Amino acid sequence: DTAVSQTPKYLVTQMGNDKSIKCEQNLGHDTMYWYKQDSKKFLKIMFSYNNKELIINETVPNRFSPKSPDKAHLNLHINSLELGDSAVYFCASSLAGGIIGELFFGEGSRLTVL
Amino acid sequence: GENVEQHPSTLSVQEGDSAVIKCTYSDSASNYFPWYKQELGKRPQLIIDIRSNVGEKKDQRIAVTLNKTAKHFSLHITETQPEDSAVYFCAAPFSGGYNKLIFGAGTRLAVHP
Numbered sequence: 001d002t003a004v005s006q007t008p009k010y011l012v013t014q015m016g017n018d019k020s021i022k023c024e025q026n027l028g029h030d031t032m033y034w035y036k037q038d039s040k041k042f043l044k045i046m047f048s049y050n051n052k053e054l055i056i057n058e059t060v061p062n063r064f065s066p067k068s069p070d071k072a073h074l075n076l077h078i079n080s081l082e083l084g085d086s087a088v089y090f091c092a093s094s095l096a097g098g099i100i101g102e103l104f105f106g107e108g109s110r111l112t113v114l
Numbered sequence: 115g116e117n118v119e120q121h122p123s124t125l126s127v128q129e130g131d132s133a134v135i136k137c138t139y140s141d142s143a144s145n146y147f148p149w150y151k152q153e154l155g156k157r158p159q160l161i162i163d164i165r166s167n168v169g170e171k172k173d174q175r176i177a178v179t180l181n182k183t184a185k186h187f188s189l190h191i192t193e194t195q196p197e198d199s200a201v202y203f204c205a206a207p208f209s210g211g212y213n214k215l216i217f218g219a220g221t222r223l224a225v226h227p
Contacts, residue, residue: 040219041152041201041219041220041222042217042219042220043158043203043217043220044217045214045215045216048214056214090157090158100145100146100207100215101146101163102148102160102163103148103150103158103160103215105157105158105159106157107156107157108157
């Protein structure tokens, strides 16, 4: 049983296209996140939702739009893709946003923009 | 500002030696300090964490120490093995209590047989 699962694992697309990455967790956690890991391995938080409510919204271009239909799902939609968007995007979840604790990461979605 | 500095960026040791990775943080309100290990092509996974009410925590060959006054914490790996080779990230939470973890830049550890 995969605790945090992301699809797709790999995504290759052209500049200007729109793409989505989906994430689901079966841990019963309240909080979910999107992190971006660039080519230098730097992990940077993008968004966080606690029970479907947006609680963290970092300085991210508004081409990136997260959506959380329920607390077990957090999707990321990216419009007008640019070369600099190429990265590995990790979804993660944790027990509750107000209780700092372990992040459980998905396997990552490697996005390559050509 | 929100900042976690981690060093060294790369570390190469012989099997059996010890490895130490250090991090400093800027937010004095931070009270939780995890370490994550990321093997090549894999997801980051928590290996050990410490809360601000203790100064040291051990789990077999790994230990973390915390100095809240100086705002730094360290990961210690003893008797290193080739399977310890990975990128290690420290992290600290910032701003408002939500689980907003800011990660250090990572340390690539290579353990040579």
